[in-house]
Amino acid sequence: MKIGLMTSGGDCPGLNAVIRGAVLHGIKTYGHEFVGFRDGWRGVLEGDVVDLPRTRVRGLAREGGTILGTSRTNPYDGPNGGPERIAVTLERHHVDAVVAIGGEGTLAGAKRLAEAGLPVVGVPKTIDNDLQATDYTFGFDTAVQIATDAMDRLRTTGESHHRAMVAEVMGRHVGWIALHSGMSAGAHAVLIPEQQVPMDQVAEWVTEVHERGRSPLVVVAEGFIPEGIDEVVAGRGTEASGRPRLGGVGEYVTERLEAMTGIETRNTILGHIQRGGAPTGFDRVLATRFGLSVVDLVHEKQWGKMVAIRGTDMVRVPFDEALSGLKTVPQHRWDEAKVLFGR
Structure with a gap:
């Protein structure tokens, strides 16, 4: 199976650790092949791909940013947008699945494509830690x-x-x-x-x-x-x-x-x-575990889902659950902190 990885939306520390974890696990455990789409959905729309052999991901866990680049391109924009056009691009490059690593906007696009029948899964990413269905997102701790x-x-x-x-x-x-x-x-x-x-x-x-x-x-x-x-x-x-x-x-x-x-x-x-900068140890571990887990998700062809963390366990949730609304700071957490204000 050839798997395409992409990073989309705002960058954050830990993106490279996801890429490394996914590539190493996919190659060593399943014998899968990996490519990366440059600059998020833009690379998917234009077929702008780069090979990702094991040698390309050595030492990536400690590096900030993303070696694939990122953008805020919408997968439904432009003449090459939409599931039909994207399906043609994936077939041309012999890509069997797409892993979308991103936040709310990225995963919303992934959800629409999965509902249209494309083999898409997700990894939650945002420094804001505001995605539902996962206790934490990498980049937040950093x-x-x-x-x-x-x-x-x-x-x-x-x-x-x-x-x-x-x-x-x-x-x-x-x-x-x-x-x-x-x-x-x-x-x-x-x-x-x-x-x-x-x-x-x-x-x-x-x-x-x-x-x-x-x-x-x-x-x-x-x-x-x-x-x-x-x-x-x-x-x-x-x-x-x-x-x-x-x-x-x-x-x-x-x-x-x-x-x-x-x-x-x-x-x-x-x-x-x-x-910017290198991710914390917590984010390196979390991002690596997301990369490992999403490859298992792809291998089992569980399209339309993303990986998440609940407590210390990796779980799989539908995009619908992750996109059901922003995870805001609840009143009790605010009240807890407010005790420390002023006096």
Whole structure:
């Protein structure tokens, strides 16, 4: 069997570990052959493939990014889009199955193709950790660690100058990165898309901390919507996909806090450094296990499903279950963290 691997959507640490795990397991255990589609669905649509022998994946687990490249191309776009055209491309290159490694958008496209009869399976990928049906996605732990390290540094400079510090992290629709990195770094307030916290409350928390002689740290997810504002702060235009280009809510929070409290406040947007660099040990292991498991899924021809982790066990779930809605931060997790804010 010849299996085609592709990485699509936003990049994240661990993608190469999935590729390595899949290729080594497929070749050593089943004698399968592997190719990679370059730049996500674009490579599938255009038949842009590269061979993936064992020698190509040596040492990949520790490397960030993806050797296959990625894009946000939709598999139904363009003259070569849609299941009929893609089926012709797969047949031309003798590809028997496609493994789509990606997040919600990638897997939604994979689901449509599988429903149309194409041999497609999935591996969940997103630093936001917002996919249903899996407890964790690789890239999340690395993003949290990078953000935590940055916040530790912000706290030392903040303490030196008696300033309040605001750290803006990724999180368009959910606040998992903000919540985990904020708790890890000992933040005095964490602002996430799921909770519309009044700025008066944030100012109160910051003032309480400052009056104790400490430097307040506020963590805000890029998709946080302050009370009294109807939509996300996105003054940076739009992405190629048409989505608002986020980034700037940290600056808004900084300006409001300084005006409301009189405390000198500085803002840092962590941005894409959260996606870059080598994956943590946890993400290397998780991504490798996803790669191993998805090859078993392909070998058994369980099309229309993706691999997932529940507890410490690898499981298989239909795309429908994974795409039933975003996995948001539940109220009890927010309440748990809120105890640590301010005083």
